[in-house]
Amino acid sequence: MDLTILSGVFASPWNIIRALIDISIVSYVLYRILLLIKGTRAEQLLKGLIILLVFSVVASFLNLDMVNWFVEKLWIVFAITIPIVFQPELRRILEQIGRGKFFSTQSKFIQIEGYQKIVNEITDAVTVLSRNRVGALIVITREAELDEYLDSGFDIDATVSAGLLVNIFVPNTPLHDGAAVINKGRLEKAACFLPLSDNPYLDKELGTRHRAGLGISEVSDAISIIVSEETGAISLAKDGQLNRYLDKQSLKDMLGKDLIIREKWSETFRRRWSSDRKKQEKKHNGS
Known part of the structure; x- marks a missing residue:
């Protein structure tokens, strides 16, 4: 120049x-x-x-x-x-x-105890749904926003509980068709319509519910849990990969790895950053 x-x-x-x-x-x-x-x-x-x-x-x-x-x-x-x-x-x-949300900075951090409770409530609900062969699709958001898909559902904005999740997916009720979405630690929406996966290698026996659960994991970092209505089999979709035939403990372990352990790392980083900042402020004030 x-x-x-x-x-x-x-x-x-x-x-x-x-x-x-x-x-x-x-x-x-x-x-x-x-x-x-x-x-x-x-x-x-x-x-x-x-x-x-x-x-x-x-x-x-x-x-x-x-x-x-x-x-x-x-x-x-x-x-x-x-x-x-x-x-x-x-x-x-x-x-x-x-x-007016483009410049807003809302925190998505949740306490570790909150994640543990969410994981327990989800696994309890999925176990009941699987035992009774009730089809279900539960989505847990992480960093990526899913506003365009949340707008298609009904507002719930409730604490995550096993009883509420089970009741949402009771057949022939207004909210059973579609996905329940857990966002920022709360059950925010129900009956949401999600993008379907076009993966040509997906098992032909899997229906719309599994394709929707896999599809949202392909276009975002969300985690989806699917319960088959025909067999009661439990599946988890993450990063475009579908893990099938999970039991309660394996589901809890996978959710714990992706939510609780990840949050522990984030909290450790935040505490260390806060501690370093306080030390710098104390040193600056002392000088």
Whole structure:
């Protein structure tokens, strides 16, 4: 960059402040967008685009004419397909801006005891549903937001309890068809419609409930528990993988590993960060 341009930008304190404000706003907006796509399929697509960008820069630096031509054609294709692929995330961003939630920072942290209670209540409910061969689909959100799917359900906003979960999935009741969603430690929604997995290798015997449970795990970092209405078999879907024929203890162990142990690590990190901050403040005040 020309030194005369730099001298013009930083000629006065106001220009420096304006440049810092400009950079801060753009950085924060990008940060909020990354939070929205974190844990979703769009995150993996974004990583692929970054790898392709690095590859194109290297090819250009090495003067690989054929590779550069091929990469340029790929960018043209991506320019058309990216808005289609990222449609759910783009819609979510616009919806959150319209609702004033885009710049809000709500904490999702729950006490470890709360996670332990949730895991116990879910496993108790699933055991009862499995024994009585009552079909069920329970989704537990983690980092990724599922607002576009939550909007399709009915508001519950209740404490997670085994009795309530069992009653929701009683056949021929208004809420039994669809998924019950546990969000931020509460039973937030019921009768939610989820995206179906298009995995061609999925067992043909599995129906819509299993495909929906697997589908939401493919597009987000959510965990879903499925109870088969035909056999009473318990399954857990996570990261696009379906674990079938679980018993109560194995289900509790898997949920504990993904929720309780993960929260213990987060809490340890927060305590250490808080302790370090207090030490720094004490040292600063002492000096």
